Amino acid sequence: RWASDCPAKECLHRALKLGAKGKEVDNFVDQLKSEGETIISTSGKRGSDVSKVLPPPVNMESVHLRVEEKISLACGRDGGLQNMEVLGMVTLRVTDEKNGRIRLIINNNDNKGLQLQTHPNVDKKLFTAESVIGLKNPEKSFPLNNDVGVLKWRLQTTDESLIPLTINCWPSESGSGCNVNIEYELQEENLELNDVVICIPVPSGVGAPVIGDLDGEYKHDSRRNLLEWCLPVIDANNKTGSLEFSIAGQPNDFFPINVSFVSKHSYCDIQVTKVSHVDGDSSVRFSTETSFVVDKYVIE
Incomplete structure (x- = not known):
């Protein structure tokens, strides 16, 4: 049966x-x-x-x-x-x-x-x-x-070349806090990722991050202390992008970064x-x- x-x-x-x-x-x-x-x-x-x-x-x-x-x-x-x-x-x-x-x-x-x-x-x-x-x-x-x-x-793998979407985050300390540069790159170009959200922790009680260059959109969730970087579509025509922001804090404050997406392509x-x-x-x-x-x- x-x-x-x-x-x-x-x-x-x-x-x-x-x-x-x-x-x-x-x-x-x-x-x-x-x-x-x-x-x-x-x-x-x-x-x-x-x-x-x-x-x-x-x-x-x-x-x-x-x-x-x-x-x-x-x-x-x-x-x-x-x-x-x-x-x-x-x-x-x-x-x-x-x-x-x-x-x-x-x-x-x-x-x-x-x-x-x-x-x-x-x-x-x-x-x-x-x-x-x-x-x-x-x-x-x-x-x-x-x-x-x-x-x-x-x-199951530890082969970095098989990561579908790589995320690279560079926090660097400045006089007033940290400047953070984040970039993504789609390695599997046959994929189309939809509703991508890259969630970056930010320190609490220091105000909103000051956003510099930005591909896509962002949302600062002050209640959960998260900066949400939102990208409707990542595909071969939009395979790389970056976000820059500055805020008071230290480099360790911006991890762990969590990513979510959905796709109609396997x-x-x-x-x-x-x-x-x-x-x-x-x-x-x-x-x-x-x-x-x-x-x-x-x-x-």
Whole structure:
């Protein structure tokens, strides 16, 4: 049975209840936890923000696919990638029983060294040989009206060249406090990052920062003692930018810096390019939604 697969969605969007219950579900959740899958859980305000920015497609076909990725990253303030992990999953939902016996053709352009894992009910040999996801028993159908995680992947690295968005912060002491220069650079030029917010701590009780050169917009949150540098879009046409400001304080006051963004483009280039019936190999119409979001992105 595939009822136990519903928590695959739960791992990505904990707020959504999927109706599947019982011991099978608990066991599957435990299995995911043991594999570190809970890192891709979304919690609190960030999850609701993501759902506002990346709404589900209006025209959902009876075969619908979600390609979802989350990044967790920590960099040192003087450079160096301490750790970066990207977790991804392809989730399938079938709502018409005539499309239950299908296969998914995967286009895997990964050159970063991902670890890929198919669901136990998926034919692993078929996937390894042909990058095709189909059931071990081709006479069986995928379950109807359930979110089924069919493929997941994990990238863990300390290779600085794989950082999607680098942040460089230079605080320098002056007679009256600190002059701070911050710049970003998009290293993965195929990405388009939306609603980027770079949050810089600032000292309390010393007034607002004096802003110099600025790409994008800023907001000083005096209640939380944060300077929020806001950039609606970062892409290949807008791959670098900078912010300068001055305020009373010391260089250590401006860390850790936290970054958030959402994207409709996946970081790891894995896509479903075709869905076909098991019998006859005829094409099946399908819809796809893709999201790449931040779990943690910090410069310490």
